[in-house]
Amino acid sequence: MIVFILAILLFLVGLYGVLIKRNLIKIVIALMIMEYAVNLFFALVGYRHGGTAPIVSKGLTGKILFVDPLPQALVLTAIVIGLGTTALLVSFAVRIHEKYDTFDVRKIRKLRG
Amino acid sequence: MILLPLFVIVPLGMAFLTPIFSRIWKGFPDLFGNFTTAFLMGFSLWVLQFSGKTIVYNVGGWKPVAGIPIGITMVMDGLTVLMLLIINVVGFLATLYSVNYMTHYTDKGKYYTLFLLLMAGLNGVVLSGDIFNFFVFLEITAIASYALVAFGVEAEELEASFKYQVLGGSASALILLGIAIFYHLTGTLNMADASGVLSGIGPDPAVIFVGILFLVGFSLKAAVMPFHAWLPDAHPSAPAPISAMLSGVVIKVLGVYALVRIFFNVFGSALMPGLLVTFLVLGTLSMVAGAFLALGQKDFKRLLAYSSISQIGYVLFAFGLGTPLGFLAGLFHLLNHAAFKSLLFLNSGAVVYATDNRDMERMGGLSQRMPVTGATSLIASLSISGIPPLGGFWSKLLIVLAAVECKHYILAGVAVLTSIVTLAYYLKVQKLAFFGTLKQVYKGIKEVPVLMCASMVILAVITLGLGVLLIPDIRSVVLDPATKVIAGGVEYAKMVLGG
Numbered sequence: 001m002i003v004f005i006l007a008i009l010l011f012l013v014g015l016y017g018v019l020i021k022r023n024l025i026k027i028v029i030a031l032m033i034m035e036y037a038v039n040l041f042f043a044l045v046g047y048r049h050g051g052t053a054p055i056v057s058k059g060l061t062g063k064i065l066f067v068d069p070l071p072q073a074l075v076l077t078a079i080v081i082g083l084g085t086t087a088l089l090v091s092f093a094v095r096i097h098e099k100y101d102t103f104d105v106r107k108i109r110k111l112r113g
Numbered sequence: 114m115i116l117l118p119l120f121v122i123v124p125l126g127m128a129f130l131t132p133i134f135s136r137i138w139k140g141f142p143d144l145f146g147n148f149t150t151a152f153l154m155g156f157s158l159w160v161l162q163f164s165g166k167t168i169v170y171n172v173g174g175w176k177p178v179a180g181i182p183i184g185i186t187m188v189m190d191g192l193t194v195l196m197l198l199i200i201n202v203v204g205f206l207a208t209l210y211s212v213n214y215m216t217h218y219t220d221k222g223k224y225y226t227l228f229l230l231l232m233a234g235l236n237g238v239v240l241s242g243d244i245f246n247f248f249v250f251l252e253i254t255a256i257a258s259y260a261l262v263a264f265g266v267e268a269e270e271l272e273a274s275f276k277y278q279v280l281g282g283s284a285s286a287l288i289l290l291g292i293a294i295f296y297h298l299t300g301t302l303n304m305a306d307a308s309g310v311l312s313g314i315g316p317d318p319a320v321i322f323v324g325i326l327f328l329v330g331f332s333l334k335a336a337v338m339p340f341h342a343w344l345p346d347a348h349p350s351a352p353a354p355i356s357a358m359l360s361g362v363v364i365k366v367l368g369v370y371a372l373v374r375i376f377f378n379v380f381g382s383a384l385m386p387g388l389l390v391t392f393l394v395l396g397t398l399s400m401v402a403g404a405f406l407a408l409g410q411k412d413f414k415r416l417l418a419y420s421s422i423s424q425i426g427y428v429l430f431a432f433g434l435g436t437p438l439g440f441l442a443g444l445f446h447l448l449n450h451a452a453f454k455s456l457l458f459l460n461s462g463a464v465v466y467a468t469d470n471r472d473m474e475r476m477g478g479l480s481q482r483m484p485v486t487g488a489t490s491l492i493a494s495l496s497i498s499g500i501p502p503l504g505g506f507w508s509k510l511l512i513v514l515a516a517v518e519c520k521h522y523i524l525a526g527v528a529v530l531t532s533i534v535t536l537a538y539y540l541k542v543q544k545l546a547f548f549g550t551l552k553q554v555y556k557g558i559k560e561v562p563v564l565m566c567a568s569m570v571i572l573a574v575i576t577l578g579l580g581v582l583l584i585p586d587i588r589s590v591v592l593d594p595a596t597k598v599i600a601g602g603v604e605y606a607k608m609v610l611g612g
Contacts, residue, residue, distance in 0.1 A: 031282045081249065093275070
């Protein structure tokens with residue numbers, strides 16, 4: 001149970017960063033922390049205490065406890081998606097720095113209303 | 114049905130081919146982009162004949178074992194057919210418009226690549242039968258739209274897109290966290306299968322927590338009022354055809370469709386009375402606040418963006434009533450809004466194309482020089498403000514009737530008053546931009562090229578004609594099956610697993 005709570009805590013750390021930080025790069029890092037906390041949580045959901053890797057091989061007989069492989073497959077997909085979004089975010093942060101000459105969100109305010 | 118994956122494969126494949134071939138031949142993106150979306154539109158019209166049935170496609174041929182689905186499934190029922198129709202018709206008209214409009218921008222190959230990815234993602238979202246694929250397609254759509262919003266790479270566009278990405282990324286993280294707990298609770302990712310398990314669990318605190326995570330996540334994607342901050346920046350910053358797609362289709366598919374599918378068809382009665390109240394509150398809030406914020410805008414596209422928030426509020430409000438009439442009204446308003454809001458964004462694009470200006474106070478008398486844009490925007494404005502006999506009038510009438518039927522008299526009154534505010538700000542658009550005297554600077558402007566006009570005229574005809582959907586014979590093909598799917602609630606599980 002404690003690991004789930006720690007994963008959620010990590011998620012909240014990320015959320016705090018997204019809400020409070022003013023530097024674009026720090027916001028990107030906070031978003032990544034959020035994503036990875038969710039991935040960690042998801043992988044933990046599939047974990048079985050004392051389970052082995054879910055690969056069928058010759059030596060295995062009788063009742064064997066496997067960890068749930070599905071969340072692992074899903075987390076792999078989620079990590080790839082996370083890579084795509086992070087790459088896009090970082091490249092945008094760089095382009096914004098070119099245009100505004102700052103990473104400070106308080107100074108990046110051309111849009112109003 | 115074996116052809117079902119084509120909705121995703123064709124745009125995905127073309128998105129892959131476009132950047133390669135656009136280097137060889139400059140005309141390739143325009144021609145094949147339009148060809149692809151035209152094919153998808155035809156296909157979505159063709160599948161209308163199956164609207165009454167539930168069709169399940171097992172990807173890779175992984176058939177269910179003992180009634181438990183083990184592979185990835187694609188499900189097409191009445192609601193999906195309706196959403197496919199909206200996505201692909203608006204998608205085709207947006208690409209038709211892009212042929213001339215996007216000459217403003219540098220790289221058409223990249224534009225069509227992203228556009229087709231967006232189409233693939235949207236079609237995938239509505240076809241997914243399991244919640245994780247749903248998430249994957251949702252992310253494809255989201256990433257394509259982040260990039261498209263910033264397609265002009267000007268300072269404002271980058272800023273808007275960054276804001277959109279941060280909020281969209283947070284929403285995705287919340288949704289994924291929801292999916293993780295959802296999987297932990299039910300032990301399955303298939304929505305139909307999970308629905309059966311969830312009805313056995315009942316209103317457990319964990320189920321409610323998942324419900325809240327999904328509600329916040331998808332409300333962020335739908336830009337419902339407390340979660341709307343990104344929309345008035347992101348939608349106006351995008352190129353006009355993309356604004357039309359975002360406001361007309363994306364917020365509906367990622368937001369409203371997702372909310373409806375997951376809460377009504379999967380969660381069913383587990384969250385019911387509280388959920389409906391939440392929908393009503395969020396809907397009323399965005400309906401009223403969106404309309405008043407729109408009233409104060411001077412920027413043409415920003416006004417339309419606030420108007421989208423208001424209209425999405427109407428749709429959510431109608432679903433929150435929880436009666437079959439409410440569902441019908443919500444779906445019909447969704448359809449109407451897709452037509453007239455896309456048209457209005459295309460009109461705003463035409464104005465920008467001709468005058469290079471979005472500030473309405475510096476416009477005036479544009480109808481004299483741009484009769485097609487003027488006339489089509491008038492039709493759209495009248496429809497969205499609820500003037501009979503246009504489609505918008507009927508859907509708003511149905512929403513008000515459904516509210517009265519549920520004895521929500523005050524909320525019905527609020528809906529009517531908001532409609533009057535809507536009329537006020539669209540009259541402002543017409544008065545400032547299209548009527549009045551023509552400014553000296555704009556004496557020389559011309560009507561936009563023929564393909565842009567064609568796309569606007571087709572949408573205007575659709576806007577004019579949508580009222581016919583209420584004729585019983587036509588209604589039984591388009592709206593009734595979709596209403597039945599939502600009203601059926603967890604019957605969805607039986608339909609999918611049984612078929």
